[in-house]
Each structure stands twice: as structure tokens, then as C-alpha cells.
Amino acid sequence: MTFPTRALASAACILALSAGGAAAAEPLKIALVETLSGPQASTGLLYRAAVQYQVGKINEAGGYNGAPVVLEEYDNQGGPVGATDRVRAAIADGAHIIVQGSSSAVAGQITEDVRKHNLRNQGNEILYINLGAEAMELTGEKCHFYHFRVSPNAAIRVGTLVAGMKEAGVLGERVYAMNQNYSWGVDVQEATKAAAATAGYEVVEETLHEVNKIQDFAPYVARIQATNADTVITGNWSNDLLLLMKAASGAGLKARFGTAFLDQPGNIANAGAIAEGHFVSTPFNPEAGGEKSKAFAEDYKKVTGHYPSYVEPATVFGLTLLGQALQQVPAAEDIDVTAIALALEKATIETPIGSFSMRAEDHQGVFPMVVQQVSADATFKVDDTSYGFKPVKVFSAEESAAPVQESCSMQRPS
Amino acid sequence: MKLRPFLILLAVMVLLAIPWLVSSSMLNAAIQMLIAALFAMAFSLLCGQAGMLSFGHAAYFGLGAFATVHAMNAFNGEGLLPTPLLPLAGAAVGLVSGVVAGYFSTKRTGVYFAMITLALAELLHALAPHLKGTFGGEAGISSFRMPAWGFGFGTAIEVYYLTLFWVLLAIGLLYLLMLTPLGRLALGLRENQRRLRFLGYNVHALGTLIFAISAMFSGLAGALQSLNIEAANYAELETHVSTVVLLNSFIGGVRVFLGPAIGAALMTFFGHVTSDVTRVWLLYQGIIFVLVMMFLPRGIVGELVERFSGKRPAGEGIRLSEMLPRLAGIAVAALGGVVLIELLQRVMSRDYRALAAGGQWPEITMMGLSWQPGSPLTWLVPLSALALGLALVLGVNRRAAARREATA
Numbered sequence: 167m168t169f170p171t172r173a174l175a176s177a178a179c180i181l182a183l184s185a186g187g188a189a190a191a192e193p194l195k196i197a198l199v200e201t202l203s204g205p206q207a208s209t210g211l212l213y214r215a216a217v218q219y220q221v222g223k224i225n226e227a228g229g230y231n232g233a234p235v236v237l238e239e240y241d242n243q244g245g246p247v248g249a250t251d252r253v254r255a256a257i258a259d260g261a262h263i264i265v266q267g268s269s270s271a272v273a274g275q276i277t278e279d280v281r282k283h284n285l286r287n288q289g290n291e292i293l294y295i296n297l298g299a300e301a302m303e304l305t306g307e308k309c310h311f312y313h314f315r316v317s318p319n320a321a322i323r324v325g326t327l328v329a330g331m332k333e334a335g336v337l338g339e340r341v342y343a344m345n346q347n348y349s350w351g352v353d354v355q356e357a358t359k360a361a362a363a364t365a366g367y368e369v370v371e372e373t374l375h376e377v378n379k380i381q382d383f384a385p386y387v388a389r390i391q392a393t394n395a396d397t398v399i400t401g402n403w404s405n406d407l408l409l410l411m412k413a414a415s416g417a418g419l420k421a422r423f424g425t426a427f428l429d430q431p432g433n434i435a436n437a438g439a440i441a442e443g444h445f446v447s448t449p450f451n452p453e454a455g456g457e458k459s460k461a462f463a464e465d466y467k468k469v470t471g472h473y474p475s476y477v478e479p480a481t482v483f484g485l486t487l488l489g490q491a492l493q494q495v496p497a498a499e500d501i502d503v504t505a506i507a508l509a510l511e512k513a514t515i516e517t518p519i520g521s522f523s524m525r526a527e528d529h530q531g532v533f534p535m536v537v538q539q540v541s542a543d544a545t546f547k548v549d550d551t552s553y554g555f556k557p558v559k560v561f562s563a564e565e566s567a568a569p570v571q572e573s574c575s576m577q578r579p580s
Numbered sequence: 581m582k583l584r585p586f587l588i589l590l591a592v593m594v595l596l597a598i599p600w601l602v603s604s605s606m607l608n609a610a611i612q613m614l615i616a617a618l619f620a621m622a623f624s625l626l627c628g629q630a631g632m633l634s635f636g637h638a639a640y641f642g643l644g645a646f647a648t649v650h651a652m653n654a655f656n657g658e659g660l661l662p663t664p665l666l667p668l669a670g671a672a673v674g675l676v677s678g679v680v681a682g683y684f685s686t687k688r689t690g691v692y693f694a695m696i697t698l699a700l701a702e703l704l705h706a707l708a709p710h711l712k713g714t715f716g717g718e719a720g721i722s723s724f725r726m727p728a729w730g731f732g733f734g735t736a737i738e739v740y741y742l743t744l745f746w747v748l749l750a751i752g753l754l755y756l757l758m759l760t761p762l763g764r765l766a767l768g769l770r771e772n773q774r775r776l777r778f779l780g781y782n783v784h785a786l787g788t789l790i791f792a793i794s795a796m797f798s799g800l801a802g803a804l805q806s807l808n809i810e811a812a813n814y815a816e817l818e819t820h821v822s823t824v825v826l827l828n829s830f831i832g833g834v835r836v837f838l839g840p841a842i843g844a845a846l847m848t849f850f851g852h853v854t855s856d857v858t859r860v861w862l863l864y865q866g867i868i869f870v871l872v873m874m875f876l877p878r879g880i881v882g883e884l885v886e887r888f889s890g891k892r893p894a895g896e897g898i899r900l901s902e903m904l905p906r907l908a909g910i911a912v913a914a915l916g917g918v919v920l921i922e923l924l925q926r927v928m929s930r931d932y933r934a935l936a937a938g939g940q941w942p943e944i945t946m947m948g949l950s951w952q953p954g955s956p957l958t959w960l961v962p963l964s965a966l967a968l969g970l971a972l973v974l975g976v977n978r979r980a981a982a983r984r985e986a987t988a
Binding site: 202203204207211215239240241243245246247248250251252254255258259269270271273274275277278279282286299301303304308347348349350352376377379470471472 | 605809810
């Protein structure tokens, strides 16, 4: 437990005591099991900032059950083994809800740990809110009643991306799918093929390449050039995205890139002018949604020191949805996690860019997506560069949603 | 030497009593410590006994883990492989993969051997994400510990005893192995391979055998991990896993029998405790490794064994009058260093920079005290503690050296 959490916890105790009659009630405990140290920590710390921000808001509004919600942080040490250890520690500390997002490997472990815990400890269930692990199987084969995803997945990202690029008139009819050869890249490739018919394009070639090992993408760019593709849809992130775009720019490739993670902090600073004109689809943009969006972005900056970006908006909205659900669950001496889960299925909130709700069939969040383009005209610049993300098209929650996967068979509590 | 069986008995008793002594969170840490200890022991059979430094033991650990997960899903904890016997699947796969990998890698020695093991492990690591059926996708393969033999295997206590049983059995076997001619030959492999060959031994077969046994016990450790976390993920094949076992073994002392196990247990415990307290625990881990390598090159346990084994000449025993101030100096210096690192870490953190963006430098509350980053005192106090502690240690060392010279 780090100092700020401890302070929060003790503040929570003091407030709980001063609340007098309500002091007997159990405070709701949320455990953030995130990667907070090591090379992957930068994303984990973004989740932490967003979770702290929104839990703060829930507590400003009175918390839950007559007490402020307690947030505890656990460092999953970047891997599934550490994550299991921390999930157990969190459960031993009395956590009701586990939140995490920065890796599908860790998420796959946590969601299974939570499912098994709930099977073995009926009546003492815990809830897992997946803030950003986008592997399709988490709401497919591995879906279960106590897992909720509040971030997009490959199907949502690609579906909105191609629709938005088509509306902007830049998609063309020849699309190249370039992805990393592991489950996420395969998910994006499948989604790209699935969306071909509705968006009216042809997937001219699919490539799966090594993950984070390639230094020179020139041969891959040559293949893109040979197919004469109009657009490259890619789920690549980090170096694989940056090096691919740099190679493309070096070879004078005309095709536009449609990406899933171009908005990761640092990318624009690194890519600079090379990123200009390329697309990304994310759940939020401070320019979309008018004054409300700006107000949210400014308030977020006031509390955390930076504008919400990358994984932060979805995290904030997801926990706002949780806050909404908590209001529907009557206060009780013991916290009924199953009741919270049922309320979460029915909850709907209004985010600055539209309604955000949870689909009961597979517990995939349904929310608007913003297709945006890297541009020097954007109001909110990123990474201290002269570029930012200019919204091209906002898709409503219904338009963004992807169908429920057939592989999800969820056992509901009886 | 009557002391040793007594000490071992005592240690086993303590291990058996652990579930009553510690909290459930610590019990999980204990399971991880046992697994890390076994893995380090398996690694050190190769590295410490036979003198072959492997950079790729994650491969055998990971293969054991995946074999066990598949066996768990295939047998459902019944039939041929009920839950308690599942680690055998991991051990078997570890052994087979060890024979194959050992055959190729032990054709060379030294750096070349290390490079081959690294290459083989990387080969597997690069291959695993492509084989979704065998290694699962990014989200891994999960399984479920089914009840067997009247045990539910749902609680950490049952998993702890299962792990403890296998770890003690494996360490016992490793100890017995050391006493056999094969174990002695392993030492010969380390000390003088060429001479062994001239004596008529087939060193390649011998090396392969030792490699395979080491891989088998690594696979067993991987299997226990799969049983514990009920899943396997290709992240377990990362180089990181190979490096951690190497660091753990060397911190403990790779040439004393239980050194690696104790080193691994200590470092796992250290990670468990510190990772929730501070963001920079990996830095501390690195510092510890560097300090151990610089000042205790035989490892922590190796050094202790050396000091207390009575092999030293009479005047060289432990003097409390020197040891106590030395320890005090180290403690003061460590405290100063930790405070300094933690302060720096907090000032550099994103949260704090957000707070300080307005031009003010708010106080930092740490260890129950508040620190003013703007005041020189904040930085002078830990710095002087660090300097004072180091000066104390250096002073004691210098006096000890002078005394030794006078008596010599």
C-alpha cells in the first residue's frame, strides 16, 4: 500500500467514524491490480491516475453504503503470476471489486482467478472490471458474469475506424491488414475482414509479423506498395506502429493508416509530422462533444496534471458507470457484489459524447467512439507537439457496438 | 556435525507450521517462495554443481507449466493423473525437453553453451505466441484444480502443502543426487572437463544427463506454478524468468547446497513485500544484487557457511566488537539511501509534478514525517546518514585490517 492510498484509507476511516450511525456499514473496497513498476509501468500509471480521479468523484458524491469507497493499489509486477498473487492479496484484504486494464495476459489471468474464486466462494463473490484489456476472448470464450469490460475491443475499433474513414472519403477500396502475430493482431485482422462487406472494401493482403522484434519495416512497406492499397488497418502498438509508419513515410507510401493505439502518450512526439493525416478510433476526444467534453478534460487536468488521453477516458467512464450502478443498490451491512453486478448491467450514464451502458449478454460496454485524425488544426495538442487529434466522426453507442460473440455462454447467478 | 539433522528437522517443522503462523496473503507468498526455491535449486544443479551457466531455463520451467495445464484440462484431476500427481507431467516434459536441448547445448562449453541455451529459449519464446492451440493466446490457457483423494484443493493451505511436499521431495532427491557418483562427476565436469575425458568418461553424455535432470526439476517447478495459479501464459517463457532465477541463485550462493533456494525465497519475499510499498523495488533488487556480487561474491548463504564453518585460522573468527558497528553502519547507510531514493522517486513522479506545476512545491509525507522538497535539510539528512554509515563501515574495516597486519 503506497502512502496516498493509506491516507485515503485513513481518511475513509475518519469519515466513516464521523458519519455516526452509518459507521457500522462496510465500505466498498476497490483494488487496482495494475503494473506499477518495471518497463510496462507507464500505461499502468495512466490507469491509476484515471481510477484515482473517478473514485475521488464517487467519494465527493458521498461514496457508497454511508462510507467513502476505499481504493487500494497492488502492483502486479507486469505478469500473470504476480497478478494472481496480488488478486489473492486483494481478496484477503477484503476487496469487492478488482480493476485492471494494461495487459490482456494479466486480464486473462485475473478474469479466470475471479471466476474460480466465485465458484469456490459462493456468497462472497468479487467483481472484475476490465478497464482496457481488449482481447476478444475476454468477452468471448472467457466471458463470465463477474467480468465487465468498459473499453473497446478489436471489432469495435476496426468497425468504427473503417466506417469513419469511409465517411471522410479516405478509406478507398483496397485495404491492407498489417498486424502483429499474436492473439490481438489476429483479432484485428479478423475484424478487418469481417467489416469488409459493410464498408465496401476488399482486403488485398493480410500480414502477420513478429511482435516488437522488427527494426526495419521496409520490406513490409514494399509489399503494401506492391498491392497498391489505399488504406492500411493495423492494430500495432508501440515500436511496431512507429517503425512501420516511419518506414512508410521513408518509402513515400501514399496509403493512409487506420490504427488502434496511435494515441498512446509519446507516439506523436516520436513520430512527429509522419503521423499527420493518419487515423485512430478511441472512446473519447476532448474536441468532440462540445463544452461538456472540454469541461471534463479541464477538470481532469486540474486533478491529475494532464488531459485525459489513451486509456484514461474509458477508465473514467467505466467507473462512472459503476458509480451509477452503486446508486441503484441499497445500502446494507454486507456489500452484495452480485447485486452490484446486476445493477451494472442495467446502468446507463451520459458521458460528454453520448450514452454509455453495459450489454448484459456478454458484459461488453456499449459506448460512442470517436474516429479522429492527427492534425495540426486540433485544439488539444498532444505530447508538447504542434499536432493533436482532430475528430472526424463520432459514432453513437449503437453504431459503434459489435455483435455479441457466439463463443460467450454466460452462467447467470440463479 | 550433529547440528545439521537437527536444523533440517527444525526447518521442516517450521515449514509445516507456516499456515498457522502467517496471514493468507503471506501464505501465497510462501507458495511462490517454495516454487522459486525449487527452480533455483534446479538451475544451480547445472550452474553451480556442473559449472554450466544457462541463460535459458525459462524454457523448461515454461514447458513444465504448459504441460501441467494441458494435463489438468485433459484428465480433469481424475484417472491416471489426479491433481496431486500432476507435477509429474511437468517433470516428464521438462526431462524430455532437457534431453533434446541438453544434447545440443552441451556440445559446447562456457560462453558458447550459454549462448545456445539462450537461443533455444528465445526460439521457444518467439514461437509460442504463434501456436495458439498449445500456448494459448495473449490471455493464456487456464485450468481448474479439481478435487482428488478427498481434498478439495480449493484453498491456499492445500496448495501450500502440495507444493511443500513436492519441493521437499525434489530438494531431497537433489541432495541424494549430489552424493551419488553422478553428482561427484558433475563437480568434475565443472572443475576439469578435459581431465574427465582423459579418464575415459563420456563428458557429452554426462553433461546432457545433468542438463536433463536440471530441466526436469525446472519443469517440476513450472508445474507447481501452474497448479498454484491454475493457468499458464507464454509470458512465463520470457528471458526475464531466466534472469531472475540466475540472480536469485547467485544472491543465495550458487555453490552451497541450499544457497540458491534460500536466495530465491528471500528475493521472492522481498519482491512480495516491497512491490506494494514502493514503485522502485526493482531498483532496490538491482542494488542488492550488485552489492552482494561486490562484497559477498560467494552469495549470502555461501558467505555465512564460510564464516561459521570454522575453517578459518584462530584469529580470524567473528568479533562482535567489529561486527556490530559494521552492521550498524550498514543499517544507517541503507536508511539514508532508501530515504533519498524514495524522496527522489516521489519528487520525480507524475502525480507530484502535476501538483508542483503551479510553481509550489508541496510537502511530501513519507514514513510518518513530512518533508519539504525545497529545504536543503530534507536532502542533507539522508545524505549525511548515508555518508555517516559508509564512514563507519570503512573505519571499522580499516581498523580490522590494521589489527590483522599487526598480529600477522
